[in-house]
Amino acid sequence: MQNQDDLQARWWNLEAKLVERFGKKPDMETILFLIGIQELGDIRKKFSKEQKQDLMHVAVCSLFAQSGYYEIEKVDEDGWPHYKQLKVLPVMNMIEQENFMKDHILLYFEKNDF
Numbered sequence: 001m002q003n004q005d006d007l008q009a010r011w012w013n014l015e016a017k018l019v020e021r022f023g024k025k026p027d028m029e030t031i032l033f034l035i036g037i038q039e040l041g042d043i044r045k046k047f048s049k050e051q052k053q054d055l056m057h058v059a060v061c062s063l064f065a066q067s068g069y070y071e072i073e074k075v076d077e078d079g080w081p082h083y084k085q086l087k088v089l090p091v092m093n094m095i096e097q098e099n100f101m102k103d104h105i106l107l108y109f110e111k112n113d114f
Contacts, residue, residue: 004034004099011102024036031105035059038112039081046057054080064089066111 019025026034036055039062047055052072061070072085086098092100 007099007106010106014106014114017114028054028101032056032059035062035105035108040079042079056105058083060101063101063108066104066107 002048015025018031021040033052033055035089036057036059039058058081064070065072065083069087070085073082073084075081092099
């Protein structure tokens with residue numbers, strides 16, 4: 001439980017920083033969207049619904065690439081990164097999945113000096 005408590009404390013700290021930066025607490029989808037935009041490197045005013053889903057997919061692949069589950073395969077002519085899966089993600093229950101995602105998000109923000 002100690003490890004879980006540490007994860008939760010670090011998560012609350014990240015949320016506080018995001019609130020400070022953006023003025024409100026983002027949910028998981030919003031955080032993934034922000035990471036996707038960061039990875040794409042294209043800050044435009046509007047994205048289509050499909051592009052928003054694609055950005056979240058890019059974020060998830062980028063996050064899990066940190067642990068060797070994915071690697072970038074190419075960047076297409078429009079600048080979108082494409083990933084290939086290298087190994088199967090572990091089977092987890094919902095809480096474990098959420099903690100796995102949170103841990104990777106925290107690592108991403110730490111690596112990017114946020």
